[in-house]
Amino acid sequence: xxxxRDDEGFIIRHFAGGVCYQTLQFIEKNNDALHASLxxxxxxxxxxxxxxxxxxxxxxxxxxxxxxxxxKFKSQLAELMDKLRNNGTNFxxxxxxNNKMIDQQFDGALCLMQLKCSGMTHVLDLMEHGYPxxxxxxxxxxxxxxxxxxxxxxxxxxTFCEAMLQSLNLRERDFKFGVTRVFFRPGKxxxxxxxxxxxxxxxxxxxxxxxxxxTKSRWIKSQFCALTVIKLKNKILYRREALIKIQxxxxxxxxxxxxxxxxNGIRKIKALDANLKALNNIVxxxxxxxxxxxxxxxxxxxxxxxxIAKIKRENAIAPTVIEALYNELLKKMNNQMNSLQKxxxxxxxAEEQEKLRKIQEEMEMERKRKEAEERKMREEEEIRRKKAExxxxxxxxxxxxxxxxxxxxxxxxEFQALQEKEANEERIYQEHLEQExxxxxxxxxxxxxxxxxxxxxxSLIRNS
Numbered sequence: 001x002x003x004x005r006d007d008e009g010f011i012i013r014h015f016a017g018g019v020c021y022q023t024l025q026f027i028e029k030n031n032d033a034l035h036a037s038l039x040x041x042x043x044x045x046x047x048x049x050x051x052x053x054x055x056x057x058x059x060x061x062x063x064x065x066x067x068x069x070x071x072k073f074k075s076q077l078a079e080l081m082d083k084l085r086n087n088g089t090n091f092x093x094x095x096x097x098n099n100k101m102i103d104q105q106f107d108g109a110l111c112l113m114q115l116k117c118s119g120m121t122h123v124l125d126l127m128e129h130g131y132p133x134x135x136x137x138x139x140x141x142x143x144x145x146x147x148x149x150x151x152x153x154x155x156x157x158x159t160f161c162e163a164m165l166q167s168l169n170l171r172e173r174d175f176k177f178g179v180t181r182v183f184f185r186p187g188k189x190x191x192x193x194x195x196x197x198x199x200x201x202x203x204x205x206x207x208x209x210x211x212x213x214x215t216k217s218r219w220i221k222s223q224f225c226a227l228t229v230i231k232l233k234n235k236i237l238y239r240r241e242a243l244i245k246i247q248x249x250x251x252x253x254x255x256x257x258x259x260x261x262x263x264n265g266i267r268k269i270k271a272l273d274a275n276l277k278a279l280n281n282i283v284x285x286x287x288x289x290x291x292x293x294x295x296x297x298x299x300x301x302x303x304x305x306x307x308i309a310k311i312k313r314e315n316a317i318a319p320t321v322i323e324a325l326y327n328e329l330l331k332k333m334n335n336q337m338n339s340l341q342k343x344x345x346x347x348x349x350a351e352e353q354e355k356l357r358k359i360q361e362e363m364e365m366e367r368k369r370k371e372a373e374e375r376k377m378r379e380e381e382e383i384r385r386k387k388a389e390x391x392x393x394x395x396x397x398x399x400x401x402x403x404x405x406x407x408x409x410x411x412x413x414e415f416q417a418l419q420e421k422e423a424n425e426e427r428i429y430q431e432h433l434e435q436e437x438x439x440x441x442x443x444x445x446x447x448x449x450x451x452x453x454x455x456x457x458x459s460l461i462r463n464s
Contacts, residue, residue, distance in 0.1 A: 015117055030068045093118060131176055131183030137161050140182060149207055163217075167209035262311050265322035269307055275333050276301055282340040287347055293340060300332055 009022045042054045095114040098107045115121060126132065137157035144164075145153060155163065161182050165175055174188045256263075276297060283293045307325045311317060 032069045032072050127186055133184035134181050136181050163210045163213050167213045261319035265311055268326050285344050
């Protein structure tokens with residue numbers, strides 16, 4: 001559908017595939033209403049059949065009333081479904097063999113997709129693994145009641161169905177019992193019906209098997225009944241033991257609830273023993289008055305033992321009295337702890353002060369020693385500095401002397417080069433003069449020989 005533009009159509013992707021709808025004259029095509037004049041002509045026809053075909057319905061009049069193809073299709077489809085439901089009609093499901101509209105050509109993938117989308121695969125699975133045949137117990141009993149002997153007619157419909165199906169050697173997976181119905185796999189109900197409507201001899205054998213099954217089922221039920229009674233007896237004994245255990249637990253809980261304040265009080269007071277150990281550890285750190293502190297700890301220990309004995313001795317002691325005893329002992333314990341900690345703290349402070357004094361003396365001595373060392377180091381540094389300055393000055397003078405000698409040497413070389421240059425120029429100048437003199441003399445001789453005159457050539461100018 002690439003030849004269509006966006007405003008010329010749209011595609012709806014259904015579960016079975018995409019369908020393209022063209023919007024060209026979409027509303028006009030959906031309009032199924034007849035022209036008023038044409039409708040009037042048809043209704044005035046002399047044929048009653050044609051008048052019935054185009055009989056006007058009591059449609060709702062209004063602006064929103066619109067007779068469309070879609071509404072007509074939905075109404076016709078609803079009418080068809082009502083007829084199918086009322087008549088129980090069977091019909092053949094048709095599928096589209098190919099998309100090219102060609103006969104004798106089947107597209108396997110397309111056909112399979114249509115079968116899956118129409119639910120045929122689920123129907124086949126249900127027919128294979130499910131129980132499509134079903135009937136109530138009463139209907140099945142009434143259907144075969146005329147073939148049954150008198151002793152089987154006395155059975156209830158459910159018992160009859162169970163006895164018959166179990167005695168006919170049908171496999172258990174071919175049928176299932178519900179609450180009010182029995183369900184059969186495909187074809188098994190016809191097999192059951194054929195057996196039930198067979199000759200009388202076969203019915204006698206079936207009746208014998210039913211009696212055997214009934215006897216067996218009753219014996220099994222009696223066994224299950226006995227086992228149920230035994231299980232009930234064991235359950236009663238178990239409940240009796242459970243009741244005794246609950247009774248013991250409740251009584252123990254009540255006793256614990258009554259004695260809990262005393263037990264908790266004794267536990268809290270015994271927990272103070274750990275504080276006694278801490279007090280002994282603090283006393284071991286003391287260096288003075290250790291014996292007096294030990295006696296106070298022993299007195300506190302005796303008070304704890306006396307409080308525990310009092311709580312154990314008096315059964316009707318009130319929780320408030322126990323709490324008061326504990327608070328008093330705790331207060332004594334805290335006071336003793338604070339006193340011992342203060343003593344240890346004071347001793348530590350005295351020791352720290354003594355150590356601080358000694359440290360200060362050592363620091364003063366160390367300071368003086370460092371000052372002497374620093375003074376000595378400064379003097380040595382001053383000497384090293386002066387020596388360095390002298391050495392630096394000597395190096396500078398040596399460098400200046402070397403630089404002066406180098407400059408003098410360069411100046412001498414330049415002067416010597418200049419003298420050599422001047423001597424070379426003087427030599428060249430003298431050579432030019434001598435050459436000019438010789439040339440002049442030669443010219444004079446030649447002029448005397450030819451009686452001519454010789455012009456005096458200008459003398460060379462010496463470059464300074």
